Amino acid sequence: MNDLKKEFIFQKVNKLKGVGLQLSKYLKNKKIDQIKDIVLNLPYSETDRSQICKLDKLEIGKIQTVKIKVKKLNFPRIRNLPNRILCEDDTGKIDIVYFNSREGYLKKIFPLNKWIIVSGRVNYFRNKYQITNPDYVTSVENQSYVAKNIPKYNLTKGINEKKYRIICEQAINNLPKIRDWLSDQFIKSNRMIGWNEAISRLHNSDDSKNNQSHSFRRLVFDEICANFITLSKNRKRIKRKKIVKSFKKINSRRIIKNLPFELTNGQKNALEEINNDIKSNERMFRIIQGDVGSGKTIVSLLSIANVIESKYQCALMGPTEILAKQHFTTANKFFKNTDIRIGFLSGKTEFKERKLILDKLENGKIDLLVGTHALFQKNIKFKKLGYVIIDEQHKFGVKQRSDLALKGGDNCDVLLMSATPIPRTMMMSMYGDMDISRIKEKPSLRKKINTLSKPENKIDELWPYLKKQISIANQIFWVCPLIEQSRFLDYSSAKKKFDIINKIFPGNVGLIHGSVEKEQKEEILKRFLEKKISILVSTTVIEVGIDFPNANVIIIENANKFGLSQLHQLRGRVGRGDKQATCILLFKENSLSKNAIKRIKILKQSNDGFFIAEEDLKLRGFGDLTGYQQSGLKNFRFADPLLHKDLFNLAEKFILQVDKDLNEDKYNFLLKLFDKAEIINVKDY
Numbered sequence: 197m198n199d200l201k202k203e204f205i206f207q208k209v210n211k212l213k214g215v216g217l218q219l220s221k222y223l224k225n226k227k228i229d230q231i232k233d234i235v236l237n238l239p240y241s242e243t244d245r246s247q248i249c250k251l252d253k254l255e256i257g258k259i260q261t262v263k264i265k266v267k268k269l270n271f272p273r274i275r276n277l278p279n280r281i282l283c284e285d286d287t288g289k290i291d292i293v294y295f296n297s298r299e300g301y302l303k304k305i306f307p308l309n310k311w312i313i314v315s316g317r318v319n320y321f322r323n324k325y326q327i328t329n330p331d332y333v334t335s336v337e338n339q340s341y342v343a344k345n346i347p348k349y350n351l352t353k354g355i356n357e358k359k360y361r362i363i364c365e366q367a368i369n370n371l372p373k374i375r376d377w378l379s380d381q382f383i384k385s386n387r388m389i390g391w392n393e394a395i396s397r398l399h400n401s402d403d404s405k406n407n408q409s410h411s412f413r414r415l416v417f418d419e420i421c422a423n424f425i426t427l428s429k430n431r432k433r434i435k436r437k438k439i440v441k442s443f444k445k446i447n448s449r450r451i452i453k454n455l456p457f458e459l460t461n462g463q464k465n466a467l468e469e470i471n472n473d474i475k476s477n478e479r480m481f482r483i484i485q486g487d488v489g490s491g492k493t494i495v496s497l498l499s500i501a502n503v504i505e506s507k508y509q510c511a512l513m514g515p516t517e518i519l520a521k522q523h524f525t526t527a528n529k530f531f532k533n534t535d536i537r538i539g540f541l542s543g544k545t546e547f548k549e550r551k552l553i554l555d556k557l558e559n560g561k562i563d564l565l566v567g568t569h570a571l572f573q574k575n576i577k578f579k580k581l582g583y584v585i586i587d588e589q590h591k592f593g594v595k596q597r598s599d600l601a602l603k604g605g606d607n608c609d610v611l612l613m614s615a616t617p618i619p620r621t622m623m624m625s626m627y628g629d630m631d632i633s634r635i636k637e638k639p640s641l642r643k644k645i646n647t648l649s650k651p652e653n654k655i656d657e658l659w660p661y662l663k664k665q666i667s668i669a670n671q672i673f674w675v676c677p678l679i680e681q682s683r684f685l686d687y688s689s690a691k692k693k694f695d696i697i698n699k700i701f702p703g704n705v706g707l708i709h710g711s712v713e714k715e716q717k718e719e720i721l722k723r724f725l726e727k728k729i730s731i732l733v734s735t736t737v738i739e740v741g742i743d744f745p746n747a748n749v750i751i752i753e754n755a756n757k758f759g760l761s762q763l764h765q766l767r768g769r770v771g772r773g774d775k776q777a778t779c780i781l782l783f784k785e786n787s788l789s790k791n792a793i794k795r796i797k798i799l800k801q802s803n804d805g806f807f808i809a810e811e812d813l814k815l816r817g818f819g820d821l822t823g824y825q826q827s828g829l830k831n832f833r834f835a836d837p838l839l840h841k842d843l844f845n846l847a848e849k850f851i852l853q854v855d856k857d858l859n860e861d862k863y864n865f866l867l868k869l870f871d872k873a874e875i876i877n878v879k880d881y
């Protein structure tokens with residue numbers, strides 16, 4: 197195969213005839229930069245221009261194609277009057293009308309007394325049919341180019357159908373035959389079709405509108421494979437050889453002995469898996485998945501103690517200041533009777549303090565550094581970093597977590613902790629590059645959270661209930677939803693609620709929302725933690741991971757605004773101590789969609805995050821996306837984990853089979869096609 201030809205698909209669109217600077221710019225706005233982007237921009241519908249319509253049969257308002265004879269060209273000399281070309285066929289008359297068109301050009305495309313083909317939207321003006329600024333004007337010899345079903349693409353302003361068609365057809369028709377990365381045998385035995393054939397069909401038939409057509413499924417399979425291959429390569433890159441860390445669990449054993457509780461089996465297993473990874477000669481790249489409250493923190497701290505015993509430093513990162521602070525406090529508590537030295541660093545650490553910490557870090561006088569993203573700034577140097585733990589990592593994409601993993605250096609193990617249970621089908625596409633430890637059960641003392649729902653107009657019934665809770669020293673979260681992405685509205689709704697509740701329970705209520713300053717926020721959270729106030733009104737700005745063991749009631753307003761997983765996460769803020777916890781979902785009557793009702797029902801029925809994640813995915817299929825926040829699902833443009841479940845499974849098997857050949861060029865082609873090459877630094881193909 198000719199190398200130049202092979203490159204065609206990855207060239208910039210301006211390599212196509214008719215694409216100049218201006219058009220390139222327009223296309224780029226539509227994320228069409230390379231020729232392959234045109235290839236993957238599938239038609240969403242088509243325009244039927246196939247019938248040549250006699251003038252007495254025209255329908256007003258429709259796009260139609262006519263064959264007409266040019267009788268007269270009218271170029272009025274008065275400004276603002278359009279140019280008008282009078283035409284006819286044997287059944288009637290029609291005017292073709294142009295605003296702002298040059299005379300010379302019109303004379304050329306409308307030769308007097310010649311038959312021509314015109315296609316466009318028909319309207320009626322002063323007792324006469326007319327087509328204004330037609331989409332196509334062409335000679336009769338060229339009829340077949342216009343009189344047919346023409347695919348419709350999502351276009352940006354400034355590119356009309358005719359123009360886009362010219363470049364799209366250039367791209368599709370000149371597409372070199374690729375060496376398919378699927379073998380003929382695989383294609384046959386799985387009832388697939390070849391790549392070139394699939395692309396051609398997708399642009400020239402109804403296939404692109406049917407997500408189960410053979411050609412669409414082929415593209416879906418390719419997309420899933422590109423995703424899996426990326427993860428597999430990423431895994432190989434991270435899981436390199438490292439120097440073995442050795443320890444005898446002296447500190448971790450002592451900490452376990454002094455714990456006020458027994459570790460669950462899930463915690464023990466996860467810890468064992470992590471310890472084995474740390475001791476092995478391959479770098480660890482592992483994620484602990486465990487529902488809110490399943491006790492991931494203590495597992496990570498115990499493994500940290502082991503790494504420190506092997507004379508390496510550790511870094512523990514939380515997504516926010518507050519959560520990182522809580523980890524710092526927890527670490528200090530559990531490491532109290534050890535000689536482990538702990539430091540804290542965030543973007544807000546004062547200059548002097550920061551300098552001191554960086555100094556100690558570089559001289560090996562800090563064993564564990566807890567903090568926020570600030571831990572990974574360039575000028576932060578560890579003496580001997582051996583282990584990085586990142587909490588609540590589901591906010592990172594593949595590229596980000598891989599960058600973080602590699603930043604630690606050659607001997608650094610990496611552990612992620614996530615409280616977002618992932619449905620089985622999504623597991624591989626989200627975490628295929630990592631080893632996975634799942635903590636399924638919760639500490640046995642925990643009781644099921646009682647979940648109730650209530651219409652908002654019965655809110656007054658809540659006050660006696662809350663009074664009683666407060667009288668027995670319980671604490672309450674009150675969650676107001678973010679009305680919009682507006683700090684002001686978010687503030688005003690939470691503030692209103694605060695005023696109401698504070699009237700009923702004066703001085704016993706705190707308020708936190710998006711615009712509360714950091715110090716003030718910390719102060720309020722502290723007061724809540726120290727039980728100086730009983731009710732905390734907040735928007736969703738309170739991080740899910742924060743641990744308030746004494747809070748056992750959560751009230752979620754406008755519950756229908758939240759997705760299933762999100763509600764489950766919010767609910768998980770309570771029920772962390774040993775008291776019975778209650779979650780009350782408030783909703784406006786009449787505003788509940790069918791799916792919102794289903795969500796509430798599922799929440800009442802189950803406390804199992806993994807089950808809820810599966811149900812969430814199923815519900816998503818019904819198209820109710822309000823409040824849905826599972827970031828990984830956005831990874832796919834064509835594939836849908838519900839509709840193409842079989843292809844996800846097939847791809848999983850396929851990748852296992854070809855895993856050792858993944859460096860072959862043909863797979864690089866695939867990765868570049870789906871913009872994955874950058875993630876894993878594939879050299880130019």
Ligand code: ADP
Binds near residue numbers: 487772
């Ligand atoms: P998450 O997995 O959501 O991060 P945490 O690590 O914050 O959960 O733990 C939640 C709470 O449960 C903490 O107060 C922790 O001390 C407690 N906890 C952890 N493990 C156990 C256990 N095995 N038995 C009882 N309580 C536990």
Ligand code: MG
Binds near residue numbers: 492493587
């Ligand atoms: Mg946590």
